[in-house]
Amino acid sequence: MNKVTIQRSxxxxxxxxxxxxxxxxxxxxxxxxATHDHxxxxxxxxxxxxxxxxxSRATVYRTLSLLVEGGFLESLDTGQGELLxxxxxxxxxxxxxxxxxxxxxxxxYDQRIEEFQEEAARKKGFSxxxxxxxxxxxxxxxxxxxxxxxxxxxxxxxxxxx
Amino acid sequence: MNKVTIQRSxxxxxxxxxxxxxxxxxxxxxxxxATHDHxxxxxxxxxxxxxxxxxSRATVYRTLSLLVEGGFLESLDTGQGELLxxxxxxxxxxxxxxxxxxxxxxxxYDQRIEEFQEEAARKKGFSxxxxxxxxxxxxxxxxxxxxxxxxxxxxxxxxxxx
DNA sequence: GTAAATGCAAAACTTTTGCAACGTT
DNA sequence: AACGTTGCAAAAGTTTTGCATTTAC
Numbered sequence: 175m176n177k178v179t180i181q182r183s184x185x186x187x188x189x190x191x192x193x194x195x196x197x198x199x200x201x202x203x204x205x206x207x208a209t210h211d212h213x214x215x216x217x218x219x220x221x222x223x224x225x226x227x228x229x230s231r232a233t234v235y236r237t238l239s240l241l242v243e244g245g246f247l248e249s250l251d252t253g254q255g256e257l258l259x260x261x262x263x264x265x266x267x268x269x270x271x272x273x274x275x276x277x278x279x280x281x282x283y284d285q286r287i288e289e290f291q292e293e294a295a296r297k298k299g300f301s302x303x304x305x306x307x308x309x310x311x312x313x314x315x316x317x318x319x320x321x322x323x324x325x326x327x328x329x330x331x332x333x334x335x336x
Numbered sequence: 337m338n339k340v341t342i343q344r345s346x347x348x349x350x351x352x353x354x355x356x357x358x359x360x361x362x363x364x365x366x367x368x369x370a371t372h373d374h375x376x377x378x379x380x381x382x383x384x385x386x387x388x389x390x391x392s393r394a395t396v397y398r399t400l401s402l403l404v405e406g407g408f409l410e411s412l413d414t415g416q417g418e419l420l421x422x423x424x425x426x427x428x429x430x431x432x433x434x435x436x437x438x439x440x441x442x443x444x445y446d447q448r449i450e451e452f453q454e455e456a457a458r459k460k461g462f463s464x465x466x467x468x469x470x471x472x473x474x475x476x477x478x479x480x481x482x483x484x485x486x487x488x489x490x491x492x493x494x495x496x497x498x
Numbered sequence: 499g500t501a502a503a504t505g506c507a508a509a510a511c512t513t514t515t516g517c518a519a520c521g522t523t
Numbered sequence: 524a525a526c527g528t529t530g531c532a533a534a535a536g537t538t539t540t541g542c543a544t545t546t547a548c
Contacts, residue, residue, distance in 0.1 A: 192526095192527085284455075309453055311462040313461065354502085392506070394504075514536095522526090
């Protein structure tokens with residue numbers, strides 16, 4: 175699915191719901207598909223303003239929800255109090271690995287995990303709609319850094335694993 | 337691990353960090369291990385007040401973090417804007433399934449999923465600390481309900497799957 | 499006695515909402 | 524012209540923080 179196709183698909187989605195294609199929605203849509211990064215609502219709001227597209231904060235939030243409902247974006251809850259978004263264009267489904275030191279997010283995919291999730295849901299009589307899998311750990315780069323600081327204070331805590 | 341043991345372990349944890357065993361911390365600890373439910377900070381605050389243990393909201397939040405750091409509680413982010421907690425006493429690790437209709441949370445565990453997570457982390461050079469896996473779907477009860485309302489309006493949206 | 503913890507109220511943050519004005523169809 | 528959408532500012536909701544006071548050790 176290329177950019178033009180997905181744009182049409184957005185227009186169709188709006189038409190279908192009898193909603194309007196406003197300037198702001200177009201601007202947000204554009205901006206969101208112009209990055210492959212994960213971003214928060216506030217970050218997007220910042221980008222738009224830096225680029226002198228003065229969309230209000232409220233509209234940013236409203237449109238993000240709209241895009242998630244339409245399946246154009248996915249939201250990723252990192253557990254740090256803000257929701258991140260990413261577009262689905264050219265991404266197949268994947269899960270995330272978050273570095274506890276530097277915050278880096280890596281993507282991974284394992285078909286077998288997907289299947290066992292299906293199985294677990296089936297066993298409980300759940301009809302599965304989606305899932306959210308995040309691994310927390312220390313990335314290769316930060317592990318190296320930590321090792322080279324051997325002997326330095328380390329945080330005492332264990333992490334929650336839920 | 338029984339209640340007394342875990343209480344001792346809490347005392348040891350505090351001593352180790354040169355932190356104090358206050359009345360409030362004891363009350364919160366007690367209350368938290370008196371339920372097997374998932375609860376939010378606000379809910380816990382409510383319980384404590386209903387039972388005339390007047391611990392301040394700030395202390396509730398501070399102590400919950402402390403208990404998570406110590407590995408006595410785990411936090412579960414349902415993506416609904418508030419963090420839920422559950423104690424680990426008598427619980428082995430498990431993941432969660434959340435019903436999108438009624439909010440019910442079911443627990444499940446699949447050793448194979450755990451192992452493939454390890455493998456995925458290894459492949460990326462991540463040293464894995466914890467993970468969070470939530471399945472979203474419609475539980476058996478709500479599916480039945482939905483089926484019996486066939487023909488009624490349904491919400492249009494798809495869910496995010498990240 | 500001293501350092502840590504508490505309570506309070508204020509602040510910080512993200513996200514939502516009510517409503518008048520506006521823009522799309 | 525009608526009705527959905529926007530912007531604004533206020534509100535809501537959870538969580539954090541500064542600081543004077545209290546408490547555990």
